[in-house]
Amino acid sequence: GLPSVELSDTKGGKTRILCVLPFSDYLKLRHVSKGDKVTLKGEVRGYADEYDFVLVKQSKIVSVNGKKP
Numbered sequence: 001g002l003p004s005v006e007l008s009d010t011k012g013g014k015t016r017i018l019c020v021l022p023f024s025d026y027l028k029l030r031h032v033s034k035g036d037k038v039t040l041k042g043e044v045r046g047y048a049d050e051y052d053f054v055l056v057k058q059s060k061i062v063s064v065n066g067k068k069p
């Protein structure tokens with residue numbers, strides 16, 4: 001399968017989004033640290049009400065801390 005990344009809306013917060021990334025974009029995240037702002041685009045493929053959790057597939061990294069990766 002493809003790599004995935006768990007994201008939250010706050011530093012150290014509860015996981016809110018699971019993004020499935022192509023391997024080439026996943027490698028761009030090697031230098032991303034907790035608290036960095038990552039902007040992604042993709043298709044929402046699922047939502048779990050009971051967990052307040054979104055699944056995003058075909059994700060692509062748009063920027064990291066306002067800069068293109």
